[in-house]
Amino acid sequence: MANIQQIAQQAGVSVATVSRVLNNATAVTPETRQKVQRAIQELNYQPSMLGRNLRNSESRLLLVLLPSISNPFYTEIINGIQNTAIANNYNILLCETDSKPERENIYFNMVKNKLADGIISMDPTVNMHKLHELAEHHPVVLCSEYETDGSIPYVTIDHELAAYHAVKHLIKLGNEKIALINSDDTFLYARHRLAGYERALQEFGLAVRDEWIYHTKELDFENGVQAMRVLLQLEERPTAVFAVSDTLAIGALKALNGEGKMYEPIAVVGFDNISFASMTNPTLTTISQPMYKMGCLAAEMLMTSIKGEKVASIVLDHELIIRESTMG
């Protein structure tokens, strides 16, 4: 692979001139430009980003941290991030942490090392302490995650309100025994959704019973199946379930299609509106987050932050999508 020296030689100019043509910064005579461009053609030259980045100390690469790409929730967000980044001549790097601190570290170091210009974290399992440390000297944005007290800018929805709406919908349908399939409540979103669930129940004078609140370790389908099975065993069975993730809700539907068949139907509401949610039987009522938009905004915020400007956090609206799983 040719370098800028060879192009200069081939074109009979200096490397500075080649660089000028490359970045069309200052004026170059049309003839000179021609000569250089021909040389570039002939040697099939591609400027080395490594050299350029080292010199400019920027990489135009954005890191996107997520626990796992297996949750389809992230798909649309990533689309938004990617389109926005590319439109601004940035590229993104998808980084799966698998919730492992070592991996997280690798990616944090890439930012510290200038191998990437900034980071968008969508990982609820992230080490917030380390992230704050990183954020002191490097651009960081939280997407769909946030910290109330935090100094790191975020884009999210109001999880408490969304959960409240979901549960209120179930109450309006006449349900009085409503279970919650929640994830690990070390996560802020889990605590907020729990709060929304409780607020809705209390507002309508309904009982909040511990045995109706199930915590899962992860968000896979199987966890939802498991949770629903336990709820079905209860002496006092709930008549409706709010799951904090579509993947869990779909697992719950699966359990209802199996052992649940012998009981009265149970209404289910999920969260995220993943594409599979309209493929299940019954189709799934769920909360839709503006995922694409969240991604776009997160990318914009990060790029603004890279420019050295301050950015403000954003809270977006959600929407309740009513489908068959709450239609009896």
Add this chain to the structure above:
Amino acid sequence: MANIQQIAQQAGVSVATVSRVLNNATAVTPETRQKVQRAIQELNYQPSMLGRNLRNSESRLLLVLLPSISNPFYTEIINGIQNTAIANNYNILLCETDSKPERENIYFNMVKNKLADGIISMDPTVNMHKLHELAEHHPVVLCSEYETDGSIPYVTIDHELAAYHAVKHLIKLGNEKIALINSDDTFLYARHRLAGYERALQEFGLAVRDEWIYHTKELDFENGVQAMRVLLQLEERPTAVFAVSDTLAIGALKALNGEGKMYEPIAVVGFDNISFASMTNPTLTTISQPMYKMGCLAAEMLMTSIKGEKVASIVLDHELIIRESTMG
């Protein structure tokens, strides 16, 4: 962020010595090492990958090209790639092309530019001509894709044989009218699966009818719904369907749960064994590819190729997973 100079100064040694400590290549006196390590601690130093990479002209980054992360088929493969890469001190960069040539180009350039050391392509829509051009001078591996005549090493299963097994299973169940929901047959895997479908039918003296072969543009659920609807309209309705992707098959099941209810049940076989496949109603019979292993092997092959060694292509075994969708 401190650089190697400052560490050298702080420790009262030369930059060369700092570099030696960093890479513990040649011997350094314990005391000197101590001094340097203390300086590194004090200044919270991280060596710049940019500088290091430029000097070594390697990045220890592997690019993984895929059309879209929305197809869950890729999830496990990526896991395999990532685990293998990290175990060998490499990192991966997930690159969604969205089947757009411009994006493809961006990523190819990253390799040409030495911003990445090699590329694993899982994108059936990739421009093979350009990929070959890239492969002349840079390490490239195909995963789950391949070219018969190609000079690029690949890891895959035998798509023709797998399709043959899937269709044979349907025939053994007594089906004589078997439809195929295929993707765009500009893709090699689509042509191979078609060939397997035809071979099975012919072997049992069954008709291959054009109207039973449906081509979809993409692999989303909706395309499967659409395809099944069309097949249900047919005067001579098939009694079984083989879809070349679980996403399509799940869409087909959806259609069968809807308008298909009025007809006799239709058996369905998918392809890939994505995690959703056991969540549908009925659960989906499908071909399972050893995805995790494919990912591991692809990564190993690429790293071998980066070392400058030759690598041979690999064909792995598949497996038929029988579930409810072919159990009447």
Add this chain to the structure above:
DNA sequence: CTGAAAGCGCTAACAA
């Protein structure tokens, strides 16, 4: 065992 210095490919300040 350690240090001085060259150089990876590029950009930009300065000079001509």
Add this chain to the structure above:
DNA sequence: TTGTTAGCGCTTTCAG
């Protein structure tokens, strides 16, 4: 308008 040159942060040869 164009060329010369320093330097981004690092590794590695070559001397000492």
